[in-house]
Amino acid sequence: MPLLQISNLSKSFGGVHAVQDVQFSVPAGVIFSVIGPNGAGKTTLFNLITGIYTPDTGSIRLDGAEIVGTPTSALAALGIARTFQNLQICMNMSALENVMVGAHLRLDRNPLKAALRLPSLVSRDRELADEAAELMAFVGLKDQVKAQSDSLAYGMLKRLEIARALALKPKLIFLDEPAAGLNPRETDDVADLIRHISESGITVVLVEHDMKMVMKLSDRILVMDYGKTLIEGTPEEVRANPEVIAAYLGADA
Numbered sequence: 114m115p116l117l118q119i120s121n122l123s124k125s126f127g128g129v130h131a132v133q134d135v136q137f138s139v140p141a142g143v144i145f146s147v148i149g150p151n152g153a154g155k156t157t158l159f160n161l162i163t164g165i166y167t168p169d170t171g172s173i174r175l176d177g178a179e180i181v182g183t184p185t186s187a188l189a190a191l192g193i194a195r196t197f198q199n200l201q202i203c204m205n206m207s208a209l210e211n212v213m214v215g216a217h218l219r220l221d222r223n224p225l226k227a228a229l230r231l232p233s234l235v236s237r238d239r240e241l242a243d244e245a246a247e248l249m250a251f252v253g254l255k256d257q258v259k260a261q262s263d264s265l266a267y268g269m270l271k272r273l274e275i276a277r278a279l280a281l282k283p284k285l286i287f288l289d290e291p292a293a294g295l296n297p298r299e300t301d302d303v304a305d306l307i308r309h310i311s312e313s314g315i316t317v318v319l320v321e322h323d324m325k326m327v328m329k330l331s332d333r334i335l336v337m338d339y340g341k342t343l344i345e346g347t348p349e350e351v352r353a354n355p356e357v358i359a360a361y362l363g364a365d366a
């Protein structure tokens with residue numbers, strides 16, 4: 114059984130068919146990329162799977178269980194984490210606190226206990242801070258553990274967001290354009306990080322415009338165009354598909 118199975122998924126906004134009858138499945142352990150021109154429906158697809166939008170029709174199964182209608186917070190508990198195309202970092206918090214937010218989302222906190230600052234919770238906060246520091250080191254932010262978020266460069270903030278998603282201890286992580294706005298060296302570093310995330314046992318679903326990175330990293334690629342699936346296959350199959358070449362990749366891909 115695939116980890117994630119999408120069937121007949123559709124979502125319209127007014128007259129715009131943002132996602133139209135899309136189906137694919139993501140086996141556990143792969144790096145799965147979604148590509149397509151601007152407006153193809155990639156982010157809408159992410160928003161549907163991560164509970165931000167409700168589909169008009171279709172089914173989304175995680176480990177065989179239907180998750181359509183499940184709120185984002187409950188999806189986090191089921192093991193789905195994501196990052197956003199536009200950074201969602203709280204700039205008035207420290208970098209470490211931002212990552213700890215991810216861990217807090219994972220844990221069931223008792224607000225009364227928190228208000229009373231019970232010793233068990235204080236020690237758990239210390240554990241979470243240690244865990245968050247480890248994750249920051251994992252994403253390459255070892256030297257920024259004590260930094261304020263607003264002092265971090267853009268590339269660092271993108272990594273911080275990945276660390277926060279990892280703090281959920283997900284089995285499936287959705288990365289929306291992790292290389293957008295990065296220079297070629299930073300892009301290579303993010304590609305290495307994504308590979309490490311995958312090697313740690315987390316299934317990765319990626320939306321990305323950097324075609325070199327997508328071709329290098331992905332086990333499978335879904336190509337979308339005008340809300341529909343153009344093709345789903347291995348990088349070799351996608352690269353060789355005439356429709357993809359015509360619609361998207363260009364002759365030099």
Ligand SMILES: Nc1ncnc2c1ncn2[C@@H]1O[C@H](COP(=O)(O)OP(=O)(O)OP(=O)(O)O)[C@@H](O)[C@H]1O
Pocket residue numbers: 126129130131149150151152153154155156157158
């Ligand atoms: N909340 C919304 N309300 C109205 N229309 C929307 C909404 N979200 C997306 N759309 C429309 O749906 C279509 C698909 O948009 P989407 O953002 O999913 O594409 P995308 O492939 O992620 O594009 P990009 O690569 O530019 O991020 C577009 O025509 C867009 O204008």
